[in-house]
Amino acid sequence: MLYFKIIDEFHEHLKEIKIGTSALLDESNLTIALCAKTLGKLSRYVDEYGFESTKSEIEFFKTIKVIPMQYLIYYIEVRSCELRMPKIGRVSKLEFLQKQTEKINSFFAKHTEFLIYLDSNYEYLDKNYFTRKHLDKSPLVKSYPYYKDPKFNTSHGEILARLRGLGMFTNYLNEKIKKFGLLDTKDINNAVLNWTGSYSSFVELIYGCEAMGYFNNGNITITEIIEVLGDFLSIKRGNPSRTYNEIKNRKNSRIKFFNEAGQKLLNKMDKEDGV
DSSP: OHHHHHHHHHHHHHHHHHOOSSSHHHHHHHHHHHHHHHHHHHHHHHHHHHOSSSHHHHHIIIIITHHHHHHHHHHHHHHHHHHHHHOOOHHHHHHHHHHHHHHHHHHHHHHHHHHHHHHHTOOHHHHHHGGGGGGGGOOOOOGGGGGGGGOOOTTTTHHHHHHHHHHHHHHHHOOOOOHSSSSSSHHHHHHEEEEEOOOOHHHHHHHHHHHTOOOOGGGOOOOHHHHHHHHHOOOOOHHHHHHHHHTTTTTSTTTTTHOOOOOOHHHHHHTTTTO
16 A cells, blocks of 8 residues: 555655754754654545555554654654753753653553553454544544544544654653763662661651652652662662551650761761860
């Protein structure tokens, strides 16, 4: 069919753009134009020839149109990120990237059932998801002007393209986060920093800092904090919830770690000052 030739030409031009450009913004602009042109060709093909069967219609919207559409979404997101990224300040850049990550996680979470359907290679709902007959049963994802044309969309074709495009965008964000992070992956792997205190002291420290909102302004769970810092400090896995309850039930000082740490710090200061 003609649309296979259109997709082959798309891949060839995409390769030429990647080879012929060095700046990411230039690559994004050229690829966005290529995607729009390719989608236009596919749209005209559908208008002129239609589909021989329901099977061919499903194949088109599930495996063909999604190819240029996912690249369109990916490069639109990349271009937007490159243009809106704070120009100075590592912390500002990381906060901006974190918001982009949260946006992606929210979208994926919203479409969990559809993701499970795709990952399981199910096909029993393909007639609903990838034919235009059921277009009115699910709102479209408004990612580009093509969503306005009911002859060129299905209820989940746009969602599939966005899931794939945002999946590609996730890799881009991860690389950016590594670049602007306080430590890159190599530094973390080579770091020699081990927690040599007790597990209960570690848990008390984490719960105390979390209560103060010192991690991500309080927008992160205890479990996530302990998992990240536990891995970084090479702490053997324990049961933080049970340990925290044991700390709460202490007969003497419930904040033993903070009391001892505070006293040792004062002693250190006094010694340095000659007191």
